[in-house]
Amino acid sequence: MAADEPKxxxxxxxxxxxGVGEAPIEGAALLMEDSEIVEIGRQADVRAPDGASVTEVDYGDATIVPGLVDCHTHLCAPGDGTVGDEIAKERHQILLLQAAKNARTILHSGVTTIRENGAMGQVTINLKEGIRRGLAVGPKMVICARPIAITGGHMGYWGSEVDGPWEARAEVRKLLKEGADYIKITATGGSTRTSDPNRASFTVEELRNITEEAHNAGVLTAAHCTSAQGVQNCLDAEVDMIIHCVFNEPDGKFTDRPDLIERLIEADAWVNPTLHVTRAAISNWEERRQTEGLTKEQEADLDGQKRELETRVKSVANMIDQGVKMVAGSDSPWGYYAPGEFIYEMEMLERAGLTSSDAMLAGTSWSAASIGVSDSSGLLAPGRRADVLVAGGDPLGGVKALWDVRDVYQAGQRVERGVR
Ligand SMILES: [Zn+2]
Known part of the structure; x- marks a missing residue:
């Protein structure tokens, strides 16, 4: 076969x-030509042109789905419980290697597109370029490079701390010049030692300057929000995606905020609730209790995390009922959430009330739409990039079927995942 012959x-x-939400095609076939999907249909109707060179694989009792889209990762974290303040002390070169390792694990799990929510310095800019050059293996990446934080704010240690409207605006310009695809903001504190997760960080004026500058450049914005005031500020500033979306008061008490839920719907904002990252921490602590036991303080901490998770699941269930647009983004490998386990977050959305079909969409086409890559990711259709996951069983009976990865195709190429 000549090298330029279509494959x-x-x-x-x-x-x-x-990935559009229609009923599944039974006895299905999908034809790819080079990097693109050319035809989808029933096996009897889909075939390669006569005389063409074709590789054929029949997966039998399996389901062909779009490559998954995880709208929230932190590639330079190890996923073993190391906190951000400690990760930030590592050399950038080590973090780049960590990120490359995670990217490979994530791709092998069936996630073919990610939105990276913040890493050290230029780590993700370099990794994205490395993957483009074939120096590393990983999913298609949509990157913010670094989140914009106030001085001392959450994740400010990655290198984008700013104060005041003009500094905030200038940082957006700088990140876009460096290669950011969207702008991530930490609108409240978080786990960062010098910040308070229950309090807002930026003023509305600062946030408005960031979103205006980003939207002027045609890029989306997303904000970490673990306090009610933070959510409110972000809605005032027209942030496109609210991450975590926790309605906590400064004293740490969770409040029901029907007014904010109404505003989220009015604004047509996306919410990425990140539920499993807390469950992952709980599981880890429970294992540790079995092996080495926990101190009284640690027991109290574990109880607190369990209560927090219960509250969060209830709150997300309520938002789903009201019609808030939910997307799946793992937040991994942050905290104890290991890379390559995106399905856990999709399972948590099922637990919070999404049907299995909607949980699939939350991790494919909705997620792609929420990060502005609908034209290339999250659904299977002729003319689109052939990013495909083949999983055993039927995910419409529970997204847990997606754990059984049979094969992953990236831009029409079967990904070599090694012996497992
Ligand atoms: Zn995050």
């Missing part, structure tokens, strides 16, 4: 879910 791959499985 076809025909894959078959018992069913195919295209």
């Amino acid at each position: 076809f791959t025909l894959i078959k499985a018992d069913r195919l879910i295209d």
Whole structure:
């Protein structure tokens, strides 16, 4: 075969879910030509042109779905419980290697697109370029490079601390010049030692300057919000995605805020609740209790985390009922949330009330729409980039079926995942 001859791959499985929410195609086939999908349909109807060179794989009892889209990662974290303040002390070169390792694990798990929510310095800018050059293996990346924080604010240690409207605006320009695809803001404190998760950080004026500058450049914004005031400030400043979306008061008490829920719906904002990251911490502590026991303080801390998770699941269930647009973003490998386990977050959205079909969409086409990559990621259709996951069983009976990865295709190429 001549090198410039088109290369076809025909894959078959018992069913195919295209990511649009229609009923699955039974006895399905998907034809790829080089990096693109050319045809989707029933096995009897889809075939490569006569005489063309075609690789054919029949996966049998499996489902063909779009490559998953995780709208929230932190690639330079190890996912073993190391806190951000400590990660920030590592050399950038080590963090780049950590990020490359995570990117590979994430791709192998079936996630073919991620939105990176903040890493040290230029780590993700370099990794994205490295993947483009074939120096590293990983998903398609949408990056913010570094989140914008106030001085001492959450994740300010990655290198983008600013104060005042003009400094904030200038940092947006700087990040875009460096290669950011969207702008991430930490609008409240978080786990960062010098910050308070229950209090807002930027003023509305500062936030408005950031979103205006980003929107002027045609890019989206997303904000970390773990306090009610932070959510309110971000809605005032027209931030596109609210991350975590916790309605805590400065004293740490969670409040029901029907007014803010109404505003989220009015604004048509996306919410990325990040539920599993807390569950991952709880599981880790419970394991440690078995092996080495916990101190009284640690027991109290564990109880607190369990109560927090329960409150959060209830709050997300309520938001889903009211019609808030939810997307799946893992936050991994932050905290104890290991990379390559995105399905856990999709399972948590199921637990909070999404149907399995909607949880699939939250981790594919909705997630892609929320990060502005609908034209390339999150659904299967002719003419689109062939990013495909083949998983055993049927995810419409529970997204946990997606754990059974049979194969991953990235831009039409079967990903070599090694022996497992
Ligand atoms: Zn995060």
